[in-house]
Amino acid sequence: MALCERPTFFVYAKIKPMPAKIAVLPGDGIGPEVVEQAVRVLSACCPDLSYETALIGGAAYDATGSPLPLDTLALCKSSDAVLLGAVGGPKWDKIEPITLRPEVGGLLPLRKELGLFANVRPAKTFAPLASSSPVKNASSMDLVVMRELTGGIYFGQPRERRDGGSVAVDTCVYSVSEIKRIAKQAFAIAEKRRKKVCSVDKANVLETSRLWRETVIAIAKDYPSVELSHMLVDNCAMQLVRDPGQFDVILTENMFGDILSDEASMITGSLGMLPSASLSEGSFGLYEPIHGSAPDIAGQNKANPLATILSVAMMLRYSLNLGVLADMVEHAVSRTLESGLRTADIWSEGTELVGTKEMGDAVVRNLG
Numbered sequence: 001m002a003l004c005e006r007p008t009f010f011v012y013a014k015i016k017p018m019p020a021k022i023a024v025l026p027g028d029g030i031g032p033e034v035v036e037q038a039v040r041v042l043s044a045c046c047p048d049l050s051y052e053t054a055l056i057g058g059a060a061y062d063a064t065g066s067p068l069p070l071d072t073l074a075l076c077k078s079s080d081a082v083l084l085g086a087v088g089g090p091k092w093d094k095i096e097p098i099t100l101r102p103e104v105g106g107l108l109p110l111r112k113e114l115g116l117f118a119n120v121r122p123a124k125t126f127a128p129l130a131s132s133s134p135v136k137n138a139s140s141m142d143l144v145v146m147r148e149l150t151g152g153i154y155f156g157q158p159r160e161r162r163d164g165g166s167v168a169v170d171t172c173v174y175s176v177s178e179i180k181r182i183a184k185q186a187f188a189i190a191e192k193r194r195k196k197v198c199s200v201d202k203a204n205v206l207e208t209s210r211l212w213r214e215t216v217i218a219i220a221k222d223y224p225s226v227e228l229s230h231m232l233v234d235n236c237a238m239q240l241v242r243d244p245g246q247f248d249v250i251l252t253e254n255m256f257g258d259i260l261s262d263e264a265s266m267i268t269g270s271l272g273m274l275p276s277a278s279l280s281e282g283s284f285g286l287y288e289p290i291h292g293s294a295p296d297i298a299g300q301n302k303a304n305p306l307a308t309i310l311s312v313a314m315m316l317r318y319s320l321n322l323g324v325l326a327d328m329v330e331h332a333v334s335r336t337l338e339s340g341l342r343t344a345d346i347w348s349e350g351t352e353l354v355g356t357k358e359m360g361d362a363v364v365r366n367l368g
């Protein structure tokens with residue numbers, strides 16, 4: 001049986017399964033370099049996939065006047081999964097209106113249009129990197145931040161300036177159905193891990209958080225094997241630094257998840273190591289490193305491609321149903337680190353400094 005067969009429902013469908021199509025959106029800054037290495041790794045372990053590349057972010061704005069061209073959106077909708085590098089950079093930071101900027105006009109509407117409500121951000125300390133963490137007991141950390149991605153203050157209306165610009169308004173809105181669907185994903189992931197969900201909110205102040213907590217408690221009844229706890233977001237920020245090993249799955253809303261996932265990533269030792277998956281109801285997903293476009297080192301073969309390579313592992317697991325290959329990619333990354341190779345962001349005395357491409361070469365070599 002070919003290693004790269006599609007999920008069983010295709011196999012049983014008595015039609016020749018089409019190779020899965022991956023939309024590749026390199027984006028800005030270091031995006032193209034890290035995506036190039038991730039695609040090499042993906043094609044090395046799964047030669048049957050087909051790829052189509054499209055513009056997003058500042059690169060798309062420069063070429064077409066829109067940070068999310070309709071062609072790009074159409075390509076993503078017709079694909080089985082999307083691989084994204086990063087968007088944004090100082091060149092586009094002053095564009096007005098803000099809806100033409102790479103983040104607000106590119107990435108956010110892409111998430112919304114594709115229905116990617118569940119953002120899965122694993123933060124696990126790789127043993128060879130534990131000493132670069134600023135936190136003492138970082139080696140105990142192995143958690144997943146499950147961040148709601150298409151609601152909350154990022155998308156609530158109204159969002160405007162009033163009184164001639166002297167007053168600004170953002171609105172935080174959550175509905176029971178939005179909270180339910182993300183809570184279900186968090187419990188489902190926890191069932192396969194250490195069976196603990198910590199729901200993080202600000203229920204001592206915010207009405208949306210009170211609805212969040214009530215809804216999560218109701219959903220928890222369907223997952224009796226999972227232990228549910230609640231934590232206020234300020235306490236969670238502190239607890240992550242004090243004892244990161246206490247968390248298994250952190251379930252939280254859009255903006256809290258944005259902040260806590262950056263904090264968790266730094267505890268692992270490097271922002272350059274962490275992958276993410278943004279999932280919709282079915283198997284479709286968008287995969288991207290959680291780091292940004294790092295324009296200061298773009299085009300210099302300095303960026304760490306491992307977060308994007310690990311994002312490809314998540315794609316194999318969640319969208320392509322090829323968990324064995326996902327494990328293979330993750331092991332190849334571990335072996336590469338164990339062999340002492342480091343890009344500049346994770347380099348320390350006694351390890352070997354390599355560039356983006358050489359790191360990609362090593363992972364491909366270690367796949368076997």
Ligand code: IPM
Binds near residue numbers: 104107258
């Ligand atoms: C992230 C990023 C984005 C977010 C920005 C670039 C809009 O910080 O994916 O975490 O806030 O969601």
Ligand code: MG
Binds near residue numbers: 258259262
């Ligand atoms: Mg962020």
